[in-house]
Amino acid sequence: xxxxxxxxxxxIMVDNEPGVLARVVGLFSGRGYNIESLSVSEVDSDKFLxxxxxxxxxxxxxxxxxxxxxxxxxxxxxxxxxxxxxxxIGKELILMKLDIKQKTVLEVHKHIKNIGAKILFEDKxxxxxxxxxxxxxxxxxxxxxxxxxIVELTRSGLVSMALGKDYIRR
Amino acid sequence: xxxxxxGARIVIEALIQENVKVIFGYPGGAVLPIYDELFKQxxxxxxxxxxxxxxxxxxxxxxxxxxxxxxxxxxxGPGATNTVTGLTDAMMDSVPVVCISGQxxxxxxxxxxxxxxxxxxxxxxxxxxxxxxxxxxxxAESIHSAFHIAKNGxxxxxxxxxxxxxxxxxxxxxxxxxxxxxxxxxxxxKPSRDTIVEFVNLLDKSKKPIFYVGGxxxxxxxxxxxxxxxLLKITxxxxxxxxxxxxxxxTSDDQFIGMLGMHGTYEANLSMNKSDLMICIGARFDDRIxxxxxxxxxxxxxxxxxxxxxxxxxxxxxxxxxxxxxxxILEMTLKYIENKKISFSKEKISxxxxxxxxxxxxxxxxxxxxxxxxxxxxxxxxxxxxxxxxDPFITTEVxxxxxxxxxxxxxxxxxxxxTSGGLGTMGYGLPAAMGVQIAHPKDLVIDVxxxxxxxxxxxxxxTIKQYRLPVKIFILNNRYMGMVxxxxxxxxxxxxxxxxxxxxxxxxxxxxxxxxxGLRVNKPGEMDDLIKEMIKIKGxxxxxxxVDPKENxxxxxxxxxxxxxxxxxxxxxxxxEISEEGMVLV
Ligand SMILES: Cc1ncc(C[n+]2csc(CCOP(=O)(O)OP(=O)(O)O)c2C)c(N)n1
Ligand SMILES: [Mg+2]
Numbered sequence: 001x002x003x004x005x006x007x008x009x010x011x012i013m014v015d016n017e018p019g020v021l022a023r024v025v026g027l028f029s030g031r032g033y034n035i036e037s038l039s040v041s042e043v044d045s046d047k048f049l050x051x052x053x054x055x056x057x058x059x060x061x062x063x064x065x066x067x068x069x070x071x072x073x074x075x076x077x078x079x080x081x082x083x084x085x086x087x088x089i090g091k092e093l094i095l096m097k098l099d100i101k102q103k104t105v106l107e108v109h110k111h112i113k114n115i116g117a118k119i120l121f122e123d124k125x126x127x128x129x130x131x132x133x134x135x136x137x138x139x140x141x142x143x144x145x146x147x148x149x150i151v152e153l154t155r156s157g158l159v160s161m162a163l164g165k166d167y168i169r170r
Numbered sequence: 171x172x173x174x175x176x177g178a179r180i181v182i183e184a185l186i187q188e189n190v191k192v193i194f195g196y197p198g199g200a201v202l203p204i205y206d207e208l209f210k211q212x213x214x215x216x217x218x219x220x221x222x223x224x225x226x227x228x229x230x231x232x233x234x235x236x237x238x239x240x241x242x243x244x245x246x247g248p249g250a251t252n253t254v255t256g257l258t259d260a261m262m263d264s265v266p267v268v269c270i271s272g273q274x275x276x277x278x279x280x281x282x283x284x285x286x287x288x289x290x291x292x293x294x295x296x297x298x299x300x301x302x303x304x305x306x307x308x309x310a311e312s313i314h315s316a317f318h319i320a321k322n323g324x325x326x327x328x329x330x331x332x333x334x335x336x337x338x339x340x341x342x343x344x345x346x347x348x349x350x351x352x353x354x355x356x357x358x359x360k361p362s363r364d365t366i367v368e369f370v371n372l373l374d375k376s377k378k379p380i381f382y383v384g385g386x387x388x389x390x391x392x393x394x395x396x397x398x399x400x401l402l403k404i405t406x407x408x409x410x411x412x413x414x415x416x417x418x419x420x421t422s423d424d425q426f427i428g429m430l431g432m433h434g435t436y437e438a439n440l441s442m443n444k445s446d447l448m449i450c451i452g453a454r455f456d457d458r459i460x461x462x463x464x465x466x467x468x469x470x471x472x473x474x475x476x477x478x479x480x481x482x483x484x485x486x487x488x489x490x491x492x493x494x495x496x497x498x499i500l501e502m503t504l505k506y507i508e509n510k511k512i513s514f515s516k517e518k519i520s521x522x523x524x525x526x527x528x529x530x531x532x533x534x535x536x537x538x539x540x541x542x543x544x545x546x547x548x549x550x551x552x553x554x555x556x557x558x559x560x561d562p563f564i565t566t567e568v569x570x571x572x573x574x575x576x577x578x579x580x581x582x583x584x585x586x587x588x589t590s591g592g593l594g595t596m597g598y599g600l601p602a603a604m605g606v607q608i609a610h611p612k613d614l615v616i617d618v619x620x621x622x623x624x625x626x627x628x629x630x631x632x633t634i635k636q637y638r639l640p641v642k643i644f645i646l647n648n649r650y651m652g653m654v655x656x657x658x659x660x661x662x663x664x665x666x667x668x669x670x671x672x673x674x675x676x677x678x679x680x681x682x683x684x685x686x687x688g689l690r691v692n693k694p695g696e697m698d699d700l701i702k703e704m705i706k707i708k709g710x711x712x713x714x715x716x717v718d719p720k721e722n723x724x725x726x727x728x729x730x731x732x733x734x735x736x737x738x739x740x741x742x743x744x745x746x747e748i749s750e751e752g753m754v755l756v
Contacts, residue, residue, distance in 0.1 A: 018302070018304075019290065019291075019294070019302075022291070022294060023294060026294055026295055027295075030295045061483055061484075061487070064482075064483060065480065065483070065484055068479045068480035068482070069480050071479070071480075072478070072480055073299075074298070074299040074319060074353060074355050077354070
């Protein structure tokens with residue numbers, strides 16, 4: 001009986017202290033859980049709190065186990081499974097550098113405009129664009145831009161928030 | 171005016187505030203300031219071990235036999251890395267330990283300085299939590315938090331790494347009360363009432379119930395044991411205990427049907443398999459307990475009582491979870507039963523008891539005794555018979571002797587049985603016995619050992635000598651890593667690869683060289699005299715009990731099998747081959 005795997009977005013509020021990310025990440029690798037995406041940054045500089053967003057996947061049992069294990073970490077204040085809330089948004093930021101030697105600049109510009117991406121930097125040979133969107137939109141963008149020569153790209157990892165009154169408490 | 175104290179002094183003062191009486195340790199460059207402060211005071215006793223691993227096991231023995239936090243002090247680098255096995259052991263068996271390690275000075279961290287090891291990084295997965303103290307202002311807070319975390323919720327080891335410069339810096343320390351907010355860690359200990367109602371309903375309905383009791387009951391404290399005893403009495407249900415749970419309620423009780431699991435009794439494992447209600451209290455459905463999970467107690471409703479939410483549904487799905495401190499859960503349960511005047515009909519479970527007694531009649535722990543050679547089981551039965559009135563504290567090493575000790579000894583009080591369950595650490599028993607003896611100087615403390623395991627921390631004989639600890643070491647000497655040999659016989663075509671213990675020391679002379687008494691016995695007829703003499707001797711004793719080299723430990727559930735596929739004795743053959751799935755299991 002193969003149990004179904006599903007994707008979960010976990011939002012974790014932690015003390016912003018040295019080693020805290022290693023604790024979270026080490027827990028995932030040590031116990032063989034999957035990390036599809038990870039993003040972390042301080043969100044409250046008065047209380048020294050960071051917010052970690054982990055996208056993971058697994059059976060219901062595994063997801064429950066992940067949540068219970070993460071909650072056991074001492075610097076973890078709170079964890080919510082955003083995917084389990086009524087509705088939420090999830091966004092990612094991508095920066096992409098294109099080699100535009102071969103193509104006409106005009107064509108590239110038009111394309112970027114259609115997609116809704118922003119140009120951050122441009123010179124004779126390269127162009128850096130910024131785009132934020134859902135993971136599907138990001139993947140779509142990458143696919144479309146493949147016709148140009150993508151020389152490098154970087155993604156921020158997903159950040160996410162529930163809609164309405166659901167929010168992570170400190 | 172509060173006076174300024176050095177970091178090293180604050181360490182000592184904070185330990186005193188935490189009511190620490192004993193620490194187990196070993197000095198070195200990076201902790202010299204703390205050792206200097208130790209020298210200047212007389213409230214804390216320092217026990218100098220001979221290897222840092224032993225310091226942790228000794229602290230574990232101390233903690234498990236008292237319910238207090240065990241404390242360890244070691245130097246940086248090799249001193250700290252030597253504690254890793256002990257810390258992992260304490261983590262697996264939920265033992266409250268605080269380990270203080272020295273570290274190179276803060277400005278040298280990361281430089282590969284002499285005796286630098288990233289011990290906080292190394293021990294992150296094997297401690298409940300750890301701290302690297304980078305500022306003197308955080309020192310007191312870190313130590314008090316460490317104690318708080320080690321003993322609250324599910325207990326575990328906490329390491330505090332203190333760079334040498336922090337030990338010499340000065341700051342004010344106003345005691346624990348005035349140490350500003352340490353950790354917010356506050357595990358939920360109070361169960362919800364609804365779950366208690368549901369729990370009692372299940373108890374009331376069951377015709378084939380079984381209590382499956384683990385070490386969590388012992389960790390929760392003596393009240394938990396008392397309440398459980400009462401609940402057992404009210405319900406009349408059968409009770410089995412895990413290796414960690416032995417003694418949670420008296421094992422001489424008639425409702426106790428033996429330990430369960432890989433080397434558990436026939437009646438305990440079959441009762442688990444055929445029950446309609448399993449009440450797991452402070453245990454964690456470990457793979458040594460469940461055997462093949464898909465065939466584990468297929469028809470029972472399962473209730474799980476535990477302080478640790480991550481133990482729920484980890485390997486086995488249960489029907490009712492109750493999270494909280496076990497003594498609170500059990501107390502609320504008893505109160506509810508009393509208030510609702512629920513009485514449990516013994517009739518409803520009489521057919522179940524008839525069945526269990528039939529299984530019991532198999533006498534699964536019986537063995538073929540001999541007049542010429544000492545059977546290890548016989549040695550332990552005699553040890554039990556001749557020491558039971560003294561309520562001895564028992565520690566063990568790891569192997570067959572450990573399983574036989576679990577099967578054949580009686581545990582009528584909690585906190586009297588210290589064995590390495592989760593990690594299975596050979597070399598645990600001797601240092602653990604030291605820790606127990608330090609905490610209970612007047613009591614009989616016995617390490618039931620194997621001749622292979624005992625050599626893993628044999629250097630501690632020197633510690634035993636120094637502190638005049640009358641620890642008794644009862645070696646079941648079969649000249650084999652018996653448990654390894656047993657698996658090789660069963661699973662690897664009897665190819666005894668590297669499991670014979672060649673070139674063993676003469677344990678009698680070894681004892682003497684450490685200033686202890688050495689006794690040896692070869693014949694079953696002399697067993698009783700040896701044990702009596704061992705008890706009589708005031709100091710430490712090593713008993714070299716020369717036993718049958720080929721005896722195996724039964725019953726046994728081969729890995730990858732289910733509770734009803736037990737091997738009961740040497741003539742019981744495996745049904746077919748062990749599955750590939752089973753072969754790869756440990
Ligand atoms: C530190 C460590 N290394 C290896 C093992 C694997 N192991 C488990 S039992 C055992 C043999 C123990 O032999 P002995 O102490 O003589 O006990 P016996 O089984 O003979 O009673 C070994 C090697 C272990 N548990 N711990
Ligand atoms: Mg042996």
